[in-house]
Amino acid sequence: MTERGVPWLVGLALAALIILPAFVPGTYYSFLGIVVFIYGIVAVGLNILAGYAGQFSLGHAALMAMGAYTTALLTKALAPLPFFAATGLHIWFGVVLGTLVAAAFGALLAFPALRVRGPYLAMVTIAFGWVIFKILQEWVSVTGGDLGLSSIPKAQLGPYLFDTGSFYYVVLGLFVAALMIQRRLINSELGLRILAIKHSEIAVSSVGINVYRLKVLVFVISAAFAGFGGTLFAHQQNYVSPDNFQFFSSVFFLLAVLFGGAGTLMGPVIGAAVLTILPEILQDFDKFRLIIYGCFILLTLYFLPNGVMGLLADRKLRAARSKMGPTVVGAKSPGNLPTTVGVGLQLNNISKSFGGLQALRDVNFRVEPGTIHALIGPNGAGKTTLINVATGFYPLDSGEIVIDGRAATVRSLHDAARQGIVRTFQTIKLFGNMTVLEHVLVGCARHSRAGYFDAAIGRKSARNEAARNLDTARELISFVGLARYENVPANSLAYGHRRLLEIARALAVRPQLLLLDEPAAGLVAEEIHALGHIIRQLRASGITVVLVEHHMELVISISDRVTVLDYGVVIADGPPTAIQRDERVIAAYLGTPHAAA
Amino acid sequence: MYFFFQIALSGIATGAIYGLIAVGYSLTYMTTKALNFALGMWVMLGGMLTYSLIVLHAFHPLAALAIVVAALFALGIVAERFSVMPFLRAGSDVWVMSTLAVGFLMIDLAEIVWGRSPTPVPPLLGKNPIYIGPVAVLPQQLLIIAAACVTFIALDLFYRRTLLGKAFRAVAHSGETSSLMGIDTRRVQAVSYAAAAALAGFAGFLVVPLTLAEPQLGTVLGLKAFAIAIIAGLAAPRGILICGLAYGALEALISGYFYTGIRDILGFSLMILALFLKPEGLFGKPVEERA
Numbered sequence: 001m002t003e004r005g006v007p008w009l010v011g012l013a014l015a016a017l018i019i020l021p022a023f024v025p026g027t028y029y030s031f032l033g034i035v036v037f038i039y040g041i042v043a044v045g046l047n048i049l050a051g052y053a054g055q056f057s058l059g060h061a062a063l064m065a066m067g068a069y070t071t072a073l074l075t076k077a078l079a080p081l082p083f084f085a086a087t088g089l090h091i092w093f094g095v096v097l098g099t100l101v102a103a104a105f106g107a108l109l110a111f112p113a114l115r116v117r118g119p120y121l122a123m124v125t126i127a128f129g130w131v132i133f134k135i136l137q138e139w140v141s142v143t144g145g146d147l148g149l150s151s152i153p154k155a156q157l158g159p160y161l162f163d164t165g166s167f168y169y170v171v172l173g174l175f176v177a178a179l180m181i182q183r184r185l186i187n188s189e190l191g192l193r194i195l196a197i198k199h200s201e202i203a204v205s206s207v208g209i210n211v212y213r214l215k216v217l218v219f220v221i222s223a224a225f226a227g228f229g230g231t232l233f234a235h236q237q238n239y240v241s242p243d244n245f246q247f248f249s250s251v252f253f254l255l256a257v258l259f260g261g262a263g264t265l266m267g268p269v270i271g272a273a274v275l276t277i278l279p280e281i282l283q284d285f286d287k288f289r290l291i292i293y294g295c296f297i298l299l300t301l302y303f304l305p306n307g308v309m310g311l312l313a314d315r316k317l318r319a320a321r322s323k324m325g326p327t328v329v330g331a332k333s334p335g336n337l338p339t340t341v342g343v344g345l346q347l348n349n350i351s352k353s354f355g356g357l358q359a360l361r362d363v364n365f366r367v368e369p370g371t372i373h374a375l376i377g378p379n380g381a382g383k384t385t386l387i388n389v390a391t392g393f394y395p396l397d398s399g400e401i402v403i404d405g406r407a408a409t410v411r412s413l414h415d416a417a418r419q420g421i422v423r424t425f426q427t428i429k430l431f432g433n434m435t436v437l438e439h440v441l442v443g444c445a446r447h448s449r450a451g452y453f454d455a456a457i458g459r460k461s462a463r464n465e466a467a468r469n470l471d472t473a474r475e476l477i478s479f480v481g482l483a484r485y486e487n488v489p490a491n492s493l494a495y496g497h498r499r500l501l502e503i504a505r506a507l508a509v510r511p512q513l514l515l516l517d518e519p520a521a522g523l524v525a526e527e528i529h530a531l532g533h534i535i536r537q538l539r540a541s542g543i544t545v546v547l548v549e550h551h552m553e554l555v556i557s558i559s560d561r562v563t564v565l566d567y568g569v570v571i572a573d574g575p576p577t578a579i580q581r582d583e584r585v586i587a588a589y590l591g592t593p594h595a596a597a
Numbered sequence: 598m599y600f601f602f603q604i605a606l607s608g609i610a611t612g613a614i615y616g617l618i619a620v621g622y623s624l625t626y627m628t629t630k631a632l633n634f635a636l637g638m639w640v641m642l643g644g645m646l647t648y649s650l651i652v653l654h655a656f657h658p659l660a661a662l663a664i665v666v667a668a669l670f671a672l673g674i675v676a677e678r679f680s681v682m683p684f685l686r687a688g689s690d691v692w693v694m695s696t697l698a699v700g701f702l703m704i705d706l707a708e709i710v711w712g713r714s715p716t717p718v719p720p721l722l723g724k725n726p727i728y729i730g731p732v733a734v735l736p737q738q739l740l741i742i743a744a745a746c747v748t749f750i751a752l753d754l755f756y757r758r759t760l761l762g763k764a765f766r767a768v769a770h771s772g773e774t775s776s777l778m779g780i781d782t783r784r785v786q787a788v789s790y791a792a793a794a795a796l797a798g799f800a801g802f803l804v805v806p807l808t809l810a811e812p813q814l815g816t817v818l819g820l821k822a823f824a825i826a827i828i829a830g831l832a833a834p835r836g837i838l839i840c841g842l843a844y845g846a847l848e849a850l851i852s853g854y855f856y857t858g859i860r861d862i863l864g865f866s867l868m869i870l871a872l873f874l875k876p877e878g879l880f881g882k883p884v885e886e887r888a
Binding site: 124126135137255291 | 626630631632680683684689690691693694697698699700701702704705706817820823824827858861862865866868869870872873877
């Protein structure tokens with residue numbers, strides 16, 4: 001996405017790769033090329049997972065093994081049949097089946113491992129790699145044990161048998177295809193969602209996306225790449241053994257991604273090429289292989305934290321930032337929001353405690369549709385907990401949630417968003433260096449009907465939808481007044497603009513009820529004024545707004561109704577003017593004269 | 598029936614080793630949410646150092662123990678400073694790779710220093726088995742079980758009774774708040790990493806007479822210990838000991854009654870199943886994140 005200067009370079013490199021074999025005698029370099037391309041395909045798959053989605057796997061060698069052994073067994077079994085011997089179809093069946101088997105095992109692994117965040121995936125994939133390695137060694141009758149499987153058929157199309165020289169072009173073609181698939185995927189709406197989970201899983205689920213399922217999907221896609229690479233490896237080497245797929249190979253792939261540049265389109269290519277060719281040069285030092293790799297890993301992490309490609313991209317990003325003008329207050333030009341049918345929300349007798357701390361005690365909270373309802377109270381009163389409970393972020397201890405007059409269960413943040421209830425966060429949660437436009441597009445994704453495969457094959461409906469979403473996103477961005485920052489990375493936005501961006505992203509989900517958690521915190525007076533204007537316009541368009549806020553002036557001036565919480569209990573509820581005079585409210589904020597004594 | 602007890606008991610001894618290593622993962626996970634992915638190599642280093650001191654240089658075992666634990670603690674401080682700390686702030690999981698890289702260095706260096714061939718190390722309390730009824734047990738195995746229990750009790754007391762232990766728990770809960778309360782979060786993180794390394798060294802010291810001293814000694818131990826830490830719950834030290842002992846016994850029984858080759862396959866599959874059914878671990882409490 002930031003690699004704009006690269007296309008002609010890539011074209012040049014591709015031309016060289018096509019022409020060069022004609023001038024280089026012998027098959028050694030063609031062979032080396034095939035290995036680089038195969039490893040490149042696996043690394044591209046791992047890059048989608050580790051680089052773009054931020055999930056580390058150290059089991060890709062085992063997934064590759066699944067592909068390699070599947071096609072080896074299948075093609076060896078089918079090869080004697082005359083039909084296959086004549087057509088060579090068994091090879092391509094094997095390639096497809098091997099890819100699918102690897103993807104299936106990827107799913108089997110991802111479902112448990114991705115239920116938890118953190119380093120689980122990396123360690124579980126190591127264990128998976130170990131199990132597969134052991135099975136390959138022990139299940140001698142099928143896998144051939146340590147000796148592996150030999151005389152795997154060569155790639156064949158019709159009567160034509162590929163030799164190293166011609167197979168080179170097949171694998172080169174498939175490798176380029178893999179790169180193009182990666183590019184399409186990352187530039188699609190699905191790609192934006194994948195990028196976003198690396199930065200904030202909570203924010204992604206707040207716009208109605210099931211993060212768990214998305215991560216599993218990414219893992220499965222990544223596993224398919226690994227399996228595909230494995231099948232090609234089997235038909236290239238004509239021999240596979242457990243040694244080809246040791247833990248160390250998994251480390252090799254992850255290192256290739258990190259060295260080349262995790263989360264860049266061409267990074268895995270560079271990584272795979274350098275790491276394949278380097279050991280060829282350093283063959284004499286094989287005794288110190290682990291030391292060399294260990295040092296290489298550490299040096300890469302220290303001096304190339306964003307990889308080779310990251311170095312180039314960084315420079316461009318910096319240039320983009322310095323062009324940014326001074327910050328101005330947004331929302332001068334209200335775009336036209338589509339009208340919405342706001343929903344009401346009732347929380348009946350809800351309680352929530354954390355260990356011994358009762359954060360909410362038998363709270364009743366009733367929001368009428370189409371109103372601005374403020375929720376105020378001193379720090380620690382339970383306001384954010386109430387939002388968390390209403391949006392399924394925390395499970396309820398007891399009580400009932402009623403949305404639009406019907407009792408509802410809200411199982412998770414994304415479930416809430418799907419029921420029309422969207423929230424923003426007290427501590428702003430944005431997607432790092434993704435641009436303003438990309439943020440809002442992630443929000444739009446909730447209503448996209450076209451899947452990735454529609455987008456990948458470029459179906460018209462998918463293209464139309466993408467265009468519509470782009471329009472919607474731009475309208476929302478100009479509605480909150482960020483139109484001139486459309487292509488600015490969020491992490492270089494001014495603080496107030498970040499708040500507005502969060503609101504724009506939430507609006508992209510087309511909420512029927514929007515929960516704003518302290519949107520004015522940290523804003524200057526002008527910005528608060530603009531914010532008030534925006535919130536009023538939301539109400540005018542029909543959206544119900546729940547506003548958790550400390551800024552009393554804002555609350556009093558725009559709210560239709562105010563509820564006051566203190567120590568987890570509702571102490572007042574009514575129109576803003578009444579709340580201002582309520583003695584208990586004043587006492588809660590300022591303390592009572594007695595309490596001081 | 599005595600065959601059953603015979604196998605189970607030796608399995609429990611192996612399990613005690615798993616538990617000792619596994620609690621090391623828990624120590625660093627609680628304070629930094631990061632793990633030493635090469636903890637098994639640290640076990641190996643502890644074992645090889647033990648071999649070096651006792652067999653090659655005729656140190657008294659207790660002196661050897663003190664040196665091993667102190668050396669690994671010190672190395673742990675250094676390794677944390679250079680392979681974990683710089684990457685914790687980056688907010689990405691690259692410490693997975695950097696801790697592995699340190700482990701790679703250790704394996705090759707161990708091969709250069711001590712060679713690849715496995716060498717026996719004499720057990721601390723002699724080679725003659727003790728008989729409990731008809732069940733024969735090696736003194737080393739009893740020593741391991743006792744040492745693990747003592748270590749876990751000490752750890753429990755540390756977490757609950759000492760100021761530093763309470764600081765550990767506070768950092769585990771919220772690093773930011775702890776540092777506001779005047780806890781040196783950095784120090785706690787470094788010490789937890791070094792303590793995990795020292796515990797791994799201790800485990801290496803205990804286990805090396807039962808295995809053999811060789812550079813590949815810790816690889817699988819470290820992996821199994823992690824499986825146990827996940828099954829029990831990374832934030833549940835007590836559960837880790839129980840799961841460790843149970844896992845060791847189960848594993849030994851599988852090898853004894855079925856077939857050794859299937860042992861690790863079953864064990865790791867068990868971990869994946871446990872993760873699916875109870876992601877926070879059998880003894881863990883679900884964590885509620887904050888928004």
